[in-house]
Amino acid sequence: MTALADARPLDWLADFPAIPEGWAYLDTAATAQKPKMVIDAIARAYGETYATVHRGVYQRSADMTVAFEAARQRVARFIGAGSADEIVFVRGATEGINLVAQSWGGTHPKAGDRILLSTLEHHSNIVPWQLLRDRVGVEIDVAPLTADGRIDLDAVAAMLTPAHKLVALAHVSNVLGSVLDVRRAAALAHDVGARLLVDGCQAVPRLAVDVAALGCDFYVFSGHKLYGPTGIGVLWAKADILESMPPWQGGGSMIDKVSFERTTYAPPPARFEAGTPHVVGVVGLHAAIDYVDAIGLAAIHAHEAALVKATREALSGINSVRLFGPEDSAGIVSFAVEGVHPHDVGTILDEAHVAIRAGHHCAQPLMEHLGVPATARASFGVYNGLADVAALANGIERVTRIFG
């Protein structure tokens, strides 16, 4: 086992007040626990500096506006965006994808055009496109997976045609942990004149993301999986693409001038941020990015890779366990215990103070592909260590004894 996996998390674990001693929290892919500096930033924003943004004439509001826009700059720097104007604050990845589907999807593809997804997508990267299909008449194609659970980009290359206007894929699978070669996916999409949307929910907390280097056109993620607050997320898109998109929700803040005869709209990103924003969520997201960057994504990735390796080794030694996904999955290991429903696995593990996720993980088409109704899933964060892997393995041994 690497020294990193052994030693570092003890420091990092101390940053998380909601993780009691002896509790193995292995559900970071659902949502990450929050470091104290994020909790403090939220408490300060509500308890000391709170005000609305963008419209107050008083100093407190002006200061909060500076903090709000500084967070936008911070996000832009974090993901390598060309400008803070390319950062749209949304409620989360789900809202980001729905925004693109409604605004861009409602104006760019025409009836008969095609959208390509993959078998492993989260429902939030499936259903918005089905709603678009019902509204506009686009067709949806589904790329298959390789035997080890990656999106099969050779198949994508063979499937894409000039009729495809969008390819929408997960950067990291929330079930299998498989990592997409985004640069290749972008090149394939662009070869046929399609845009590439990347669902970065599971990637941003565990891989360094540079949207310019990746070459994608849209990138979405949720703050709460990145050690930040719930209710805040990010849609990034290239400036010219955002410029070409109409508003999707109307209200305050997104307008230039309103009259009953005619309303004109603000430029991006304000055009897509109708209503009072989640001011404190944005401040908390800024703190979360500072937290993650201070540790460094290379260190986080190495740490989680060591935990994944240890988990796969420990679980593959238990006869009745079936592991899903590739060996080099990013921070996420799905598995099944033969003859035991994943919910029972989760309940027995909970008795041993091990928290995993059991279910279809909002990826029912993937469950069908795997031939199971559900999986058990362990997913890691900076606070986990080898003791958590050991607790998981011991818990699974107990499951097999109980059901043996």
Ligand code: PMP
């Ligand atoms: N995509 C992936 C890959 C996810 O893991 C999730 C969250 N489980 C989502 C999208 C949706 O994120 P949210 O619920 O935060 O909008």
